[in-house]
Amino acid sequence: MRILVVDDDREIRDLLARFLERHRIRVTAVRDGREARRAWTNGHFQLVVLDLMLPGETGLDLARWMRSQSDIPIVMLTAMGEETDRIIGLELGADDYMPKPFNPRELLARIRAVLRRAGDAGDRRTDPTARALLFNGWTLEPGRRRLLNPEGAEVALTGGEYDLLLALVERANRVLTRDMLLDLLRGRQAGPFDRAIDVAVSRLRRKLEDDGRNAQLIKTVRGGGYVLAATVERR
Amino acid sequence: MRFRLWRLHLWPRSLAARTAVVLLLGLAVVQAAGLTIHALDRMELLRLAQAREVAARVMSVYRNLVNVDADQRAAALADMRRLPGVEVALSDSPAISDLPPTAQPERQLLRVSMNLVPMPGPLRPHDIQMLGGPFWHRLTVSLRLPEGGWLNVTLHVEPPSPWHSPDFLIAFALMTAAAALLTLWAVRRLTRPVSTLARAAEALGRDVNAPPLPEDGPLEVAAAAAAFNTMAARIRRFVQDRTELLTAIGHDLRTPITRLKLRAEFMEDDEQRRKMLLDLDELEAMVSATLAFGRDAKSTEPVSALDLAELLRTILDEAGDAWPEAAEKLRYDGPGHLTVQTRPLALKRALANLVANAVNYGGGALVRLTPPAPGTSQGGMSHGALTIEVEDDGPGIPPQELDRAFEPFHRGEPSRNRETGGVGLGLPIARNIFRAHGGDVTLANRPSGGLRATVTLPV
Numbered sequence: 001m002r003i004l005v006v007d008d009d010r011e012i013r014d015l016l017a018r019f020l021e022r023h024r025i026r027v028t029a030v031r032d033g034r035e036a037r038r039a040w041t042n043g044h045f046q047l048v049v050l051d052l053m054l055p056g057e058t059g060l061d062l063a064r065w066m067r068s069q070s071d072i073p074i075v076m077l078t079a080m081g082e083e084t085d086r087i088i089g090l091e092l093g094a095d096d097y098m099p100k101p102f103n104p105r106e107l108l109a110r111i112r113a114v115l116r117r118a119g120d121a122g123d124r125r126t127d128p129t130a131r132a133l134l135f136n137g138w139t140l141e142p143g144r145r146r147l148l149n150p151e152g153a154e155v156a157l158t159g160g161e162y163d164l165l166l167a168l169v170e171r172a173n174r175v176l177t178r179d180m181l182l183d184l185l186r187g188r189q190a191g192p193f194d195r196a197i198d199v200a201v202s203r204l205r206r207k208l209e210d211d212g213r214n215a216q217l218i219k220t221v222r223g224g225g226y227v228l229a230a231t232v233e234r235r
Numbered sequence: 236m237r238f239r240l241w242r243l244h245l246w247p248r249s250l251a252a253r254t255a256v257v258l259l260l261g262l263a264v265v266q267a268a269g270l271t272i273h274a275l276d277r278m279e280l281l282r283l284a285q286a287r288e289v290a291a292r293v294m295s296v297y298r299n300l301v302n303v304d305a306d307q308r309a310a311a312l313a314d315m316r317r318l319p320g321v322e323v324a325l326s327d328s329p330a331i332s333d334l335p336p337t338a339q340p341e342r343q344l345l346r347v348s349m350n351l352v353p354m355p356g357p358l359r360p361h362d363i364q365m366l367g368g369p370f371w372h373r374l375t376v377s378l379r380l381p382e383g384g385w386l387n388v389t390l391h392v393e394p395p396s397p398w399h400s401p402d403f404l405i406a407f408a409l410m411t412a413a414a415a416l417l418t419l420w421a422v423r424r425l426t427r428p429v430s431t432l433a434r435a436a437e438a439l440g441r442d443v444n445a446p447p448l449p450e451d452g453p454l455e456v457a458a459a460a461a462a463f464n465t466m467a468a469r470i471r472r473f474v475q476d477r478t479e480l481l482t483a484i485g486h487d488l489r490t491p492i493t494r495l496k497l498r499a500e501f502m503e504d505d506e507q508r509r510k511m512l513l514d515l516d517e518l519e520a521m522v523s524a525t526l527a528f529g530r531d532a533k534s535t536e537p538v539s540a541l542d543l544a545e546l547l548r549t550i551l552d553e554a555g556d557a558w559p560e561a562a563e564k565l566r567y568d569g570p571g572h573l574t575v576q577t578r579p580l581a582l583k584r585a586l587a588n589l590v591a592n593a594v595n596y597g598g599g600a601l602v603r604l605t606p607p608a609p610g611t612s613q614g615g616m617s618h619g620a621l622t623i624e625v626e627d628d629g630p631g632i633p634p635q636e637l638d639r640a641f642e643p644f645h646r647g648e649p650s651r652n653r654e655t656g657g658v659g660l661g662l663p664i665a666r667n668i669f670r671a672h673g674g675d676v677t678l679a680n681r682p683s684g685g686l687r688a689t690v691t692l693p694v
Contacts, residue, residue, distance in 0.1 A: 009490050015497035079486070101493040101519050103512075104500050146579075153540035153574040156549035156583065158556075203552060207545060 002026040002043065003111065006036045006062065007051040007077065016049075019104050025111070033057030040069070047115055049107070051077045051100070060092060067093045073114045077102065091143035116180070117167075133169050135230040136217060138208065140169055147207070155207050164200050168218060168228035178224040201226060251426040258418045266411055274397030281395030282344065285369065290348035293376045293388050296323060300386055301358050322389040329377035330387035334367035341368050345376070357381070369394040428456040435463060443471045482529035485522045492519055524660040527584060528643060528667070536578040543582075544573045547602050547623070550587045554594055564599025564628075565590075573606055575621070575694050577672060585668035588661035589625040589676070589688045597627020597685055607694055620674065623690040631680040640678055641666050 003020070005027055007013050013029040020027050028043055030036050032054050048066060052059035063074055076090075076097040090097065095114045098107050133140040137150035145162055147155045157165065167176060181197050201218060204210075210217040219227050247253055296315055303311045308325070315323045324330070337345075342365050349363065360378035364385075367373045375389045398404060431448065438445040447467065448460040496515050502508040548567050555562035593600035603626070607619035632640055639645050646659040662676075669676045674692035681687050 009494070011494050012490065012497065015494060015501075019497055019500050079489070100489050101496055101515075101522075103516075104497050148540075149542060151540070151574060153542045154579050155542050156546040156579070158549060158553050203549075 001115075002028060002045055003047040003049060004036065004039060004043070004045045005029040005049045006032070006054065006059070007049075008032060008054050016104070016107075020108065020111075023108055025108075031055075033062045036062060037065075040066070045072060046118070047073045047075065047111060049075050049077065049111070050094075053079060063092050063094060073118045075107070075110055075114060090145060113163075117170075132235045134233040134235065135169060135172065135228070136208075140165060142166065157207070158200075158203075160196065160200050161204055161207075164197070165204055168226065169230075169232055172228045172230055172232045175221050175225045175227045181226070249426075250429060251422050254426065255419050255422045258422065259415055262411070262414055262418065266407075270407065277399075278395045278397055282341075282369075285392060285395065286341070286344040286348045287351075289374065289376075289390055289392060290345055290352055292321070292390065293378070294349055294352040294354065296321065296388050297360060297378050297386055298354060298358070301380065305382065320391045322387075324387045324389075326377075326385050326387055329364040329379075329385050330366065330375050330389075332366055332375060334371055334373060334375060337365035337368045337374070341365075360386075368392070425453075428452055428459070432459060432463060435467075439467050439470070443467070443474050478529045481525050485526040485529065488518075488522045492522065521658040524658050524664065528660045528664050536580055538576050538578055540574055541577055541579045541582070542572050543575045543577075543621075544570055544604055546579070546583055547586065547604055550583065550590050551600065551602060553587070554590050554600065558594050561594045561599050565594070566599075566601045567604075568601060569604030570606060573604060573621070575692070577692075581668045582672070585665040585676075586623065586625075586690075588665040589690070592661055592688070593625050593627035593629070593686070597629025599627060601626040620691045620693045623692070625688040625690075626681060626685060628685040631684065631686045632678065634680065637678050637680075 001024075003025055005013060005016055005020075007016070007029070008031050010031070013031065017027040017029045028039050028045070030039050033056055050059050050063055054062070059076065063076070066072060066074065071093075074094040076094040077100050078097050079100060095117070096110050098110060131141065131143060133142070139148040139152075140146075141148070145157075147157055147162070147165065149155050164181060167181065178197065201220075205215055205218055208217050217228065217230060219229050221227055247256065299315065300308060300311055312323055312325065315321065345365065346363060358381060361381065362379035364377040366375040366377075369392045372391060372393065373389060374392045375387055378386045378388070380386055435445070435448050445467070447464040450457050450460045450464065452460075492515055496512065499508050499511045499515065502511065544567075547569070551565045551567055555565050590600050590602065601624075603624040605622045605624075607621050641662050642659075643663045644659040662678075666676050669690055669692065672692060674690060676688055676690045679687050679689065
């Protein structure tokens with residue numbers, strides 16, 4: 001397992017490489033687009049951690065180029081609060097984003113979650129450029145990380161709820177085990193993870209107007225797990 | 236009280252009304268004077284003409300009578316009685332009636348007029364007495380006949396009217412009304428720039444990026460507008476410079492904070508590492524708030540449909556996750572769904588700031604959403620404003636500090652501040668965002684204790 005880290009700050013590059021290698025992820029760290037392209041041709045990577053603000057070629061251009069080469073997962077480091085960067089990045093096909101300054105452990109959790117999603121054997125990852133996933137009248141827009149109700153109005157989701165719903169929708173009609181869901185929420189939520197999942201699911205049901213007692217959309221599976229019972233249309 | 240109201244009524248507060256009152260009073264005085272001069276002049280003319288006519292008629296009656304022989308006078312008298320509006324009588328002494336003696340100027344005028352009537356000297360009346368006048372509508376002239384005895388001629392006379400016909404008065408009234416309307420229009424037009432300037436100053440106070448005043452109209456108005464625009468531009472540049480400075484510092488702090496967070500991961504002492512990460516989180520929150528404050532509240536975020544009720548519940552859920560000890564005291568009260576057109580991320584940040592304040596200072600939050608009044612709904616689109624109230628049970632804010640709470644970097648008293656306070660930008664950011672959306676947020680202490688933030692948003 002080897003990942004490519006692109007960041008123009010040498011200290012951050014070195015520290016991040018040391019931190020990730022401690023957690024058994026091998027890292028090639030480069031400073032800009034030129035070095036990234038050179039490393040790309042020499043090595044084989046499972047994931048790219050990409051700072052959007054790079055000298056010379058911008059992170060967005062680099063992401064676009066990488067996306068044209070392969071569907072390698074990309075985790076973007078965005079300027080804090082720059083929502084437009086985030087939206088453009090996600091629409092461009094980044095799999096996740098972290099605002100800078102990021103929490104190293106949270107970044108590690110995101111990297112692992114993205115890798116797990118990508119590596120899920122036989123599981124087709126959502127084409128990151130897909131504009132919308134439609135189910136039961138609801139619309140999930142991965143590019144903008146938002147959910148629209150059947151009337152077209154946005155329904156607010158917390159970060160954890162969004163990740164959970166995206167996982168369920170991407171694997172509609174398949175059971176997601178508790179372990180998989182825990183992985184998704186790790187680093188997002190405070191408090192005990194077990195309870196966090198139940199809470200997030202019950203809130204999702206409320207938002208999707210799915211009756212908790214007799215859930216039709218997000219069903220509880222005996223033995224621990226959830227399944228989204230719906231046909232998903234991709235656009 | 237009544238007296239003051241009356242005075243207020245007489246002397247209005249607004250510049251336009253005051254100018255109009257002065258101009259209209261002046262106009263009324265000038266018109267009244269003109270009308271009086273005209274009327275006096277006309278009455279003088281009429282009096283002269285009337286005196287001449289009366290003299291001619293009286294003298295003609297007299298002459299006719301004097302020219303006939305004494306024995307035929309009774310017959311002549313009978314003839315003359317047939318003339319309309321004239322009573323003629325003979326008597327031994329001057330006539331006495333209920334009419335008072337004629338006023339001196341009129342008597343003078345009539346005598347002069349009668350003397351002007353041509354007649355041989357010996358025949359002229361030796362004495363003339365008069366009773367009544369135009370004021371009494373009747374005039375009796377007694378003339379002493381040359382051979383003795385008196386001829387009494389009573390005429391119907393009209394007092395001279397100051398104007399010829401009612402049309403004159405109507406025309407006069409119309410002219411006055413037209414002048415008054417013109418005055419009102421001109422005054423309103425001339426004083427409009429003053430209220431425009433006041434409105435612009437008010438708008439600038441709320442939003443430094445308010446559109447500039449149009450620099451047109453009369454020279455003085457254009458100059459004032461230009462001066463105002465220059466002042467607004469200077470204020471804008473000043474605010475921008477400060478904001479850019481803040482934003483630059485915030486941007487530059489991100490790299491060192493990231494490095495420190497990474498370095499903390501290599502610390503051996505778990506307790507120290509945990510504390511250092513908490514410090515860094517706090518530092519990050521401050522930088523994040525500073526950057527959010529520096530960013531243009533309108534930003535580039537597009538307007539889209541959002542379920543506001545669900546957003547409020549999500550904010551409360553997230554607050555409950557962040558402060559589990561307050562989770563029990565976070566409540567939502569309002570409709571299940573309410574779709575509004577807004578900028579979701581900006582609105583969420585503003586509302587989350589209010590909820591975070593309520594939790595930090597009051598240990599909980601009650602969020603109440605009131606949709607716009609149904610009566611204002613038209614054609615499926617609702618107009619008017621919705622309100623969102625965020626209440627807590629904390630100690631509130633001393634009344635004199637309620638306004639200062641919205642000043643950037645102002646923080647409540649340390650005694651009310653918990654250890655993990657913000658930088659004092661939560662409320663300013665929230666207010667910037669609400670105002671950029673055409674709404675506002677105000678703070679008030681609840682009578683039952685605690686603070687209430689009231690948000691109004693037009694929809």
